[in-house]
Amino acid sequence: MSVTIEPIKPLIGGLVRVDKSRLCDPDVVESVRAGLEDRGVLVFAEIGLKDEEQLAFTDRLGSRVNFTRQAPGSDVSAQDVYKVTLDKELNNEPDYVLGTFFWHVDGVTMDMAVPKATLLSARSLADRGGETEFANLIAAYEALSAEEKQEIDSLRVVHTLEASMRPVWGHPSSERRERWTRMAVPMEHPLVWKHPDGRKSLLLGTHADGIVGWPAAHGRALLWRLQQWAAQPDFVYRHSWRPGDLVMWNNEGLMHRVAPYTDGRRTMHRTTIAGREKPGHRARPEDLARTLEPV
Numbered sequence: 001m002s003v004t005i006e007p008i009k010p011l012i013g014g015l016v017r018v019d020k021s022r023l024c025d026p027d028v029v030e031s032v033r034a035g036l037e038d039r040g041v042l043v044f045a046e047i048g049l050k051d052e053e054q055l056a057f058t059d060r061l062g063s064r065v066n067f068t069r070q071a072p073g074s075d076v077s078a079q080d081v082y083k084v085t086l087d088k089e090l091n092n093e094p095d096y097v098l099g100t101f102f103w104h105v106d107g108v109t110m111d112m113a114v115p116k117a118t119l120l121s122a123r124s125l126a127d128r129g130g131e132t133e134f135a136n137l138i139a140a141y142e143a144l145s146a147e148e149k150q151e152i153d154s155l156r157v158v159h160t161l162e163a164s165m166r167p168v169w170g171h172p173s174s175e176r177r178e179r180w181t182r183m184a185v186p187m188e189h190p191l192v193w194k195h196p197d198g199r200k201s202l203l204l205g206t207h208a209d210g211i212v213g214w215p216a217a218h219g220r221a222l223l224w225r226l227q228q229w230a231a232q233p234d235f236v237y238r239h240s241w242r243p244g245d246l247v248m249w250n251n252e253g254l255m256h257r258v259a260p261y262t263d264g265r266r267t268m269h270r271t272t273i274a275g276r277e278k279p280g281h282r283a284r285p286e287d288l289a290r291t292l293e294p295v
C-alpha cells in the first residue's frame with residue numbers, strides 16, 4: 001500500500017500517510033478521491049508541496065478552477081494559485097480573506113457549478129489564531145430527526161456575497177456594495193442538496209441570506225439555527241497548522257471557517273477543483289427583495 005488514510009474523528013477527518021513522490025500515482029489518486037468522500041477533510045501533514053506540485057496533484061484529482069479571479073489580491077500570474085493572506089503587499093483589499101473568518105462554502109455566490117474541493121497549503125503561519133475548522137454538512141443533515149428533515153426538504157435559500165460581508169462590513173459604502181454586486185451573483189440553492197451518489201447535505205453558510213417565500217427574519221432564524229446545529233463539536237474538525245501542511249476538503253459536503261488572525265505573515269496557497277453539480281440558479285429579483293422584508 002503506498003497510501004493509508006487514518007480517521008481523525010468518528011464523523012470527520014482523515015490523516016493521509018503517503019510518500020510525496022507517490023502523490024500522483026493512480027492508486028494514490030483513487031484512494032484520495034474515495035477518502036475525500038468518506039472523511040470530508042484530508043490532512044497531508046508537513047508534506048511541503050511547491051506550487052507546481054500542488055497544481056499537478058490538483059490536476060490529477062479533477063480540473064482546476066480559480067473562482068476568486070475577480071477578488072482583489074488574486075494573483076492571476078501564479079497560474080490558478082490563490083494566496084490567502086492579509087499581507088498588504090500581496091493583497092490590497094482584504095474583504096474576501098476577512099470573510100473566511102465566518103462559516104462558508106467556497107464559490108456558492110457564483111453562477112457556476114459549486115467547486116468540488118479546495119486544497120490549502122500552509123506556507124507561513126500566524127503568531128496566534130488561524131486554525132481552520134471544517135463542519136460535516138452530510139453528517140449534520142443525517143443527524144436531524146425525520147420530522148425536521150421533512151420540514152426542510154423542499155426549502156430554497158438565497159445566497160449573497162453581501163450577506164457573507166455583513167459581519168465584515170457592518171455599514172458598507174454604496175461603492176463597496178456596488179463592487180460586490182459586480183464580483184458575485186445572488187444564487188438560489190436548495191437547503192438540502194441531493195447528490196448523485198444518493199447522499200444529502202445541508203447547504204449553509206454566512207452567505208445564506210433568506211428562505212424563498214419566507215419573511216426575512218424567519219428565514220434567517222432557521223438558517224442560523226441550522227448553522228449552529230451543524231457546527232456542533234461532533235461534526236467539526238479543527239486543524240492547527242504546521243508549516244508545509246496540505247489540507248483538502250470536500251467543498252460539496254462541508255462548510256469551513258478560520259479562527260481570526262491579524263498576522264499578515266500567514267499565507268496559504270489555495271487551489272480549487274471544479275465541481276460537476278450545479279444545485280441552484282440565479283436568484284429571482286423578487287426573491288432577493290423578499291430577504292429584506294422582516295415579516
Ligand code: OGA
Pocket residue numbers: 084100106130131132256257258268270
Ligand atoms: C478560503 C478559506 C481558510 C483559511 O481561502 O476559501 O476559507 O484557513 N481559507 O485560510
Ligand code: MN
Pocket residue numbers: 100104105106256
Ligand atoms: Mn473558503
